Every structure is written in C-alpha cells, then in structure tokens.
Amino acid sequence: MANQGHDLPLYEKVWLKRRLQRVIDTLILFLLLLLLNYRVLSSNSFTFPWFLALLCESWFTFTWIVILNSKWSPAVTITHPDRLLQWVSELPPVDLLVTTANPILEPPIITVNTVLSLLALDYPANKLACYVSDDGCSPLTFYALVEASKFAKFWVPFCKKYNVQVRAPFRYFSDVATNKSEESLEFKQEWLQMKDMYENLSRKIEEVTCKTISFQLDGEFAVFSNTDQRNHPSIIKVIIENKDGIFDGLPHLIYASREKRPQYHHNYKAGAMNVLTRVSGLMTNAPFMLNVDCDMFVNNPKIVQHALCILMDSQRGKEVAFVQCFQQFYDGIKDDPFGNQWVIAFEYIIRGMAGLQGPFYGGTNTFHRRNAIYGLYPHEIESGRKGKLEEKILIRQFGSSKEFIKSAAHALGGNAYSANDITPSNFIEAATQVANCEYEDDTFWGKQMGWLYGSISEDVPTGLNIQRRGWRSECCTPDPIAFTGCAPGGLLTTMVQQKRWASGLTVVFFGKHSPLMGMLFGKIQFRAGLSYFWLTNWGLRAFFLVCYVALLEYCIITNTNIFPKGLGLWIPIALFVIYNAHTLLEYLTIGLSMRHWWNNQRMCIIRTTTAWFVGFLSAVLKLSGISDTVFEITEKEQSTSGADGNNADAGRFTFDESPVFVVGTTILLVHLTAMLIKFWGLQPNHSGNGSGLGEFICSTYLVVCYWPYFKGLFARGKYGIPLSTICKSAVFALVFVHFCGSKVIS
Ligand SMILES: O=c1ccn([C@@H]2O[C@H](COP(=O)(O)OP(=O)(O)O[C@H]3O[C@H](CO)[C@@H](O)[C@H](O)[C@H]3O)[C@@H](O)[C@H]2O)c(=O)[nH]1
Numbered sequence: 001m002a003n004q005g006h007d008l009p010l011y012e013k014v015w016l017k018r019r020l021q022r023v024i025d026t027l028i029l030f031l032l033l034l035l036l037n038y039r040v041l042s043s044n045s046f047t048f049p050w051f052l053a054l055l056c057e058s059w060f061t062f063t064w065i066v067i068l069n070s071k072w073s074p075a076v077t078i079t080h081p082d083r084l085l086q087w088v089s090e091l092p093p094v095d096l097l098v099t100t101a102n103p104i105l106e107p108p109i110i111t112v113n114t115v116l117s118l119l120a121l122d123y124p125a126n127k128l129a130c131y132v133s134d135d136g137c138s139p140l141t142f143y144a145l146v147e148a149s150k151f152a153k154f155w156v157p158f159c160k161k162y163n164v165q166v167r168a169p170f171r172y173f174s175d176v177a178t179n180k181s182e183e184s185l186e187f188k189q190e191w192l193q194m195k196d197m198y199e200n201l202s203r204k205i206e207e208v209t210c211k212t213i214s215f216q217l218d219g220e221f222a223v224f225s226n227t228d229q230r231n232h233p234s235i236i237k238v239i240i241e242n243k244d245g246i247f248d249g250l251p252h253l254i255y256a257s258r259e260k261r262p263q264y265h266h267n268y269k270a271g272a273m274n275v276l277t278r279v280s281g282l283m284t285n286a287p288f289m290l291n292v293d294c295d296m297f298v299n300n301p302k303i304v305q306h307a308l309c310i311l312m313d314s315q316r317g318k319e320v321a322f323v324q325c326f327q328q329f330y331d332g333i334k335d336d337p338f339g340n341q342w343v344i345a346f347e348y349i350i351r352g353m354a355g356l357q358g359p360f361y362g363g364t365n366t367f368h369r370r371n372a373i374y375g376l377y378p379h380e381i382e383s384g385r386k387g388k389l390e391e392k393i394l395i396r397q398f399g400s401s402k403e404f405i406k407s408a409a410h411a412l413g414g415n416a417y418s419a420n421d422i423t424p425s426n427f428i429e430a431a432t433q434v435a436n437c438e439y440e441d442d443t444f445w446g447k448q449m450g451w452l453y454g455s456i457s458e459d460v461p462t463g464l465n466i467q468r469r470g471w472r473s474e475c476c477t478p479d480p481i482a483f484t485g486c487a488p489g490g491l492l493t494t495m496v497q498q499k500r501w502a503s504g505l506t507v508v509f510f511g512k513h514s515p516l517m518g519m520l521f522g523k524i525q526f527r528a529g530l531s532y533f534w535l536t537n538w539g540l541r542a543f544f545l546v547c548y549v550a551l552l553e554y555c556i557i558t559n560t561n562i563f564p565k566g567l568g569l570w571i572p573i574a575l576f577v578i579y580n581a582h583t584l585l586e587y588l589t590i591g592l593s594m595r596h597w598w599n600n601q602r603m604c605i606i607r608t609t610t611a612w613f614v615g616f617l618s619a620v621l622k623l624s625g626i627s628d629t630v631f632e633i634t635e636k637e638q639s640t641s642g643a644d645g646n647n648a649d650a651g652r653f654t655f656d657e658s659p660v661f662v663v664g665t666t667i668l669l670v671h672l673t674a675m676l677i678k679f680w681g682l683q684p685n686h687s688g689n690g691s692g693l694g695e696f697i698c699s700t701y702l703v704v705c706y707w708p709y710f711k712g713l714f715a716r717g718k719y720g721i722p723l724s725t726i727c728k729s730a731v732f733a734l735v736f737v738h739f740c741g742s743k744v745i746s
C-alpha cells in the first residue's frame with residue numbers, strides 16, 4: 001500500500017541535480033576541513049582569538065556534517081488510499097485532537113474552522129471523534145464550538161455532496177473560483193445558502209468575542225462563571241454525539257478544559273495533549289489519534305486514509321509509531337521575507353530524515369498510534385503487552401482511574417479495535433477526573449510516556465522518546481497537501497516562535513531525552529540521532545555564530561586578523577562563494593525564487609544571532625535553575641494578507657522592545673562602529689598583519705543582512721527600532737568596543 005522509494009528513477013532529472021549537489025556538498029566540507037587545517041597550522045596559534053576561531057569553525061564543520069548526513073538519504077512515501085480497503089477489512093476509528101489556548105491570540109473562529117474541516121473529513125463519521133482542548137477555559141471558544149456544531153449539520157453534507165476540497169469554510173468562501181458559472185443551479189443555490197450561513201456564524205462569533213463582558217454565563221455556560229484561566233475546575237462537554245453510530249452523520253465533538261490551579265504547573269501544550277489522550281481514551285479509545293494545532297485545517301479530506309495506508313501497511317506499518325505531515329501554510333507572504341515557511345527544511349532535511357529513522361514529530365499534523373504514546377514497544381504490537389497488564393502496574397503508570405486503566409489495557413493489549421457503540425456522554429464523570437491537576441502525580445505521564453514535560457518544544461522530545469523504543473516514523477505528503485495553517489505573519493510573531501523553539505530545543509539537547517542519550521541508551525540509530533542534531537542544536541548554533549561575529553568585530557577594531565592572508569585567503573572566499581551558489585541552486589531546483597533564497601539567507605543570519613541566541617540564553621538560565629521558560633503562544637491571524645495585520649505591512653520589518661531586537665541592534669551598531677574605525681584609520685597599526693579583505697567581506701555581508709535593522713534605526717513607529725532598544729544596544733556596543741580597545745592598549 002505504501003511503498004517507499006529511495007531516489008525514485010521517475011525523478012531522473014532531480015536525481016542528477018542531487019548528484020551534483022552532493023559533489024558540491026562534499027567540496028564545501030573539504031574547504032571547511034582545509035580551513036581548519038590552516039587554523040591548526042597558522043602562525044598566530046594559541047592566542048585566545050585563534051582558539052575561539054578554531055572552536056567556532058570546528059562547530060561549523062560539524063554542523064555541515066550533520067546537514068549532509070540528514071540530506072543524503074531522501075525518501076518519499078507514496079500512498080494509495082483507494083487500495084486501502086483491499087487490505088484492511090474495516091476502517092479503524094480515529095480520534096482527532098485539537099489544542100487551543102488563548103481566545104485573543106487564537107481567535108475562536110480559527111479553531112472553529114479547523115474543527116469544521118475535521119468534522120467534514122471523508123471518513124465514516126461514526127469512526128471519528130473530535131476533541132478540543134481549551135487551555136484558555138473560555139466560554140467564547142465553547143460558544144463558538146456550539147454554534148459551529150449547528151452549522152456543521154449543513155456544512156458537512158454539503159462538502160460531501162459536492163466533494164469540496166477545502167473544508168474550512170473561511171478558506172472555501174474566500175476562494176472566488178469555486179462559484180464557477182458551469183456549476184449546476186442547485187449547487188449555486190446551496191453555495192449561496194452555505195455562504196450566508198457561514199457569514200452568520202462568523203458574525204455571531206465575532207459579536208461575542210468583541211463584547212466579552214455582555215456574554216451571559218447561564219444555562220450551559222454557567223460552569224464558566226467564576227473561572228479564571230489559571231484557576232478553574234475541569235470542564236468536559238459533549239457538544240455533538242453520534243449516538244446511533246450513523247455512518248454519514250456527524251462525528252462526536254467534545255470540549256475539554258482541564259483543571260488549572262495556580263500551585264500546579266500545567267506544562268503547556270504537553271499537559272493539554274496528555275489530558276486529551278486520556279479523555280479520548282475513556283470516551284472512544286481509537287487506536288489512532290490525529291493531533292493538530294487550532295490553526296491547522298484539513299486541506300485534503302482523504303488525509304486519514306493516506307495516513308492509514310502507512311500505519312496499516314502490512315509490511316512496514318507495524319514499525320511506524322507516527323505519521324508526520326508537513327506544516328505548510330496558506331497565504332504565506334511572497335518570497336518568505338521572515339523565513340518562517342520552512343520550504344527548504346522540509347524539502348531537504350525532513351525528507352532526508354524520512355530515509356533514516358523517520359522525521360521528527362513536529363507537534364501538529366501528526367497521526368499517532370495510541371499505544372506507542374502509551375509506551376508500547378514495536379515488538380509488542382503483534383502480541384500486545386501480555387502478562388504485564390496487571391492493574392497495580394497500570395495504576396502506577398497511568399494513574400488511578402479504573403475506567404481509564406481498562407481502556408489503556410485494551411489499547412496496550414493489542415485487542416481488536418473497540419466497538420463504536422460507545423456513548424461519550426456516559427464518561428463525563430470519569431473524564432473530568434482524569435483531567436484534574438493531581439491526576440498525574442507520581443505517574444509516568446509526561447516523564448516516560450505521552451507528551452513529555454520540561455521543554456517548551458515538547459514535540460521533539462516526545463518524538464525522540466517514541467523513536468528510542470525502536471519505532472520509526474514516516475512522512476505523508478499527499479497531493480493536495482494534507483493540512484495548511486497560518487505562518488506567523490510578521491517579524492514579531494516569528495521572533496517569539498523562534499525564540500521558543502531555540503530555547504526548548506537547547507533544553508532537549510542537554511536533557512535526559514537528547515538525541516545522544518537516545519543513541520547511547522535507546523534504539524535511535526546513529527545517523528538518525530545525528531540528524532536530530534540539526535534540530536536540537538539551534539540554540540548552540542546561535543552561541544557559536546555570535547562568538548564568531550564578535551570575533552570578527554574584535555579583529556577589525558583591533559586591526560588583527562582571523563582569516564588567512566595571501567593564497568590562503570582563497571579558502572574562506574571560495575567557501576563563501578560556493579556555499580552561496582550552492583544554496584541558491586537548492587532553491588532554484590525546487591522552483592523557489594532568488595528573492596526567496598536571499599530573504600531566507602538573511603533571516604538565517606538574523607534569526608540565529610538574535611532570536612535563537614536569546615532562546616539559548618534563556619535555556620541556559622533554565623538549565624542552571626535560575627529562571628523558568630514560558631511557552632509564549634504564537635499569534636494567529638485569520639487575515640488573508642499577513643504581516644502583523646494589513647497588506648501594506650506585508651514583508652516589512654517591524655520592531656518592538658523585546659530583548660531579541662537589542663541583540664540584533666547591538667551587533668549592527670558594533671559593526672558600524674568597527675567599519676567607521678577602519679574607515680577613519682583609527683585602528684592600531686600592525687605592519688601588514690592587520691585585518692584584511694576576509695574580515696572586510698564578512699562584516700560587509702553582515703551589514704547587508706542587517707540592512708532592515710539599519711533602516712529601522714531611522715524609521716518611526718512600529719517600523720523603527722524603539723529608542724530604548726537603541727539606547728540599550730548603544731551601551732552594550734560601547735562596552736564591547738571599549739573592551740576591545742583596552743585589549744589593544746594592554
Ligand atoms: O499552554 C498552552 C500553550 C499552547 N497550546 C497550544 O499549542 C499549540 C501550538 O502553539 P503555537 O503558539 O501555535 O506554537 P507554534 O510555534 O505555532 O507551534 C509549533 O511549535 C510548538 C512547540 O514549540 C508545537 O507544539 C506546535 O505543534 C508547532 O506547530 C496551539 O494549538 C496552542 O493552542 C496549548 O494548548 N496550551
């Protein structure tokens with residue numbers, strides 16, 4: 001059903017290009033080694049700058065090896081959902097898990113659209129159940145879902161009748177092309193009706209979201225009175241129940257807001273996912289679970305079948321714990337000015353990982369095997385975890401709910417799929433219990449199974465923890481693409497996201513669930529583990545790059561050099577030229593523009609030296625026990641334009657007072673100062689051994705990358721860097737320059 005091909009012959013041309021790319025990859029590696037060689041043999045050895053340069057360049061070389069290792073075994077998995085039923089006698093139930101956390105940053109209408117697209121999946125409705133976790137404990141979200149469920153009664157049949165592709169109504173109706181003239185009159189009428197109903201729905205939701213106060217908390221909503229986002233009991237509500245198991249009815253829809261108490265750490269999304277896992281385990285206990293963030297709606301209504309082709313494949317399916325679909329985005333700004341669409345990363349790195357032990361778990365757009373989440377090993381899948389299913393052991397691992405233990409034993413026992421005559425509403429009481437704060441005390445949740453706690457990038461350690469048991473994962477890349485969501489619109493949200501990732505990943509790198517530990521003590525294969533370094537090293541990469549940049553500035557200010565002179569200078573120059581030409585080729589090969597390439601190159605420098613660096617520092621603080629890191633939620637915009645609001649802004653850099661921008665501005669200011677010092681000839685004289693062309697090229701490149709910041713120094717409003725940020729940066733820059741100066745004198 002699912003066949004995996006390494007370098008399919010079909011793509012002969014691509015294959016040739018890949019060969020060429022590998023040759024250049026190797027050439028770059030060779031040049032890096034040559035540079036290291038020069039460094040070791042160079043005359044001004046054993047000074048501090050020399051040592052730092054050697055350290056950083058060794059790191060860059062290591063990073064390059066990590067990248068090559070990840071890129072060099074790409075694999076594509078092709079799925080044939082139409083053949084699925086020839087292999088399996090019956091389609092299994094699937095639980096759909098959605099998380100939302102903040103009705104302001106994540107407007108309920110977005111969650112509603114995601115939920116509607118899930119309810120309308122091309123899959124027997126009696127086998128689906130959709131669970132929404134609301135960490136915001138917001139009556140608005142609940143209200144929006146209740147209203148959406150009424151609309152769904154019309155929307156779902158409409159989608160199925162006309163085989164609509166995009167089943168998130170706001171996307172469907174924003175696409176003018178759908179109401180074509182050649183469509184039947186009946187369709188046109190229904191289309192208009194639907195559009196009308198949807199507009200009604202979104203107006204209603206908008207009305208309550210804008211006037212929060214006048215919302216009446218009575219009737220069904222009474223449970224929300226006297227609740228606070230951080231202090232409230234569990235609330236579980238069954239919104240839709242497909243009581244009679246009707247095949248073409250609506251799937252169950254359940255709202256869950258887990259208990260929160262100030263004295264209990266709620267562990268952000270990981271905590272929410274574990275609660276959803278338990279609640280869904282009690283109510284429907286499907287063997288497979290799809291997890292999506294509230295802004296990721298279904299773009300391919302047959303996606304469940306596609307994923308099942310992989311998970312239920314008779315040969316290799318049993319090794320696969322989760323199926324990851326790429327994160328792709330609708331309405332991304334043209335040419336990706338903030339580098340947050342990750343096209344290249346998916347194309348080269350993640351496809352590459354697919355040829356090893358499989359892609360990392362990306363937190364959303366993922367189909368999980370429930371028992372793998374419960375800690376099952378691949379070899380136990382056939383026989384089930386027999387013998388070890390004593391109640392005492394299970395209570396210790398899974399907590400004290402008798403009903404839940406029963407369902408977990410069922411899932412772990414490898415029994416046939418549970419019957420689907422379950423009525424979720426019978427389990428509300430038990431579900432409320434497993435959603436309580438203290439339920440996880442002294443259990444394995446978040447420590448050894450489920451979504452792991454401790455890092456704000458919970459997805460990566462969770463995936464590693466599954467793979468270290470020997471499981472594989474697969475990419476699923478159907479056409480049309482599986483899900484689409486919104487990429488952060490502007491620079492500010494991008495930076496928040498990047499900072500969180502870098503910080504969370506650094507914590508993973510140094511923690512118990514690092515790829516290295518997985519390789520040493522688990523079943524993470526060597527190359528797979530190495531490819532995980534690409535991801536978990538983001539914070540460290542920032543550290544080394546910032547050091548290197550500082551070193552460069554130091555050289556110019558003090559008129560010393562780190563790059564070779566004479567013939568040797570060709571090594572870094574060739575590296576610079578070939579590396580850029582090579583990455584450009586990678587972009588052009590998959591049809592991206594040159595502008596896209598440049599934007600990404602620039603953002604790579606900016607984000608590494610700023611957001612990742614700040615993330616790294618916060619991770620260091622966390623690891624040394626000084627302060628904890630917080631999951632800052634990425635703002636989601638439903639706008640069809642992007643960039644912090646409206647179209648005129650698209651792609652323009654905006655700034656605020658975040659420390660992220662202090663770092664960037666400092667780097668820029670130091671650089672400008674260094675260049676002025678050089679320009680005015682204020683450098684000390686070192687008779688021929690001073691800074692030269694190499695340093696000059698590098699620092700010019702940096703200033704070019706930081707050009708948007710340069711403009712920000714002079715612009716006003718949100719396009720300008722705030723004065724306070726400039727002042728702070730100026731102080732830091734002065735301290736640095738002074739430090740370099742004092743080095744010269746001594
Ligand atoms: O306390 C929290 C915080 C977040 N979320 C949810 O987590 C999801 C992801 O949060 P978001 O702010 O959208 O983060 P992104 O940066 O867009 O998410 C990426 O990075 C996260 C890890 O840092 C992963 O969990 C995500 O799946 C991945 O898409 C959203 O649905 C949130 O509602 C919660 O449920 N509870």
Ligand SMILES: [Mn+2]
Binds near residue numbers: 293295634
């Ligand atoms: Mn997101």
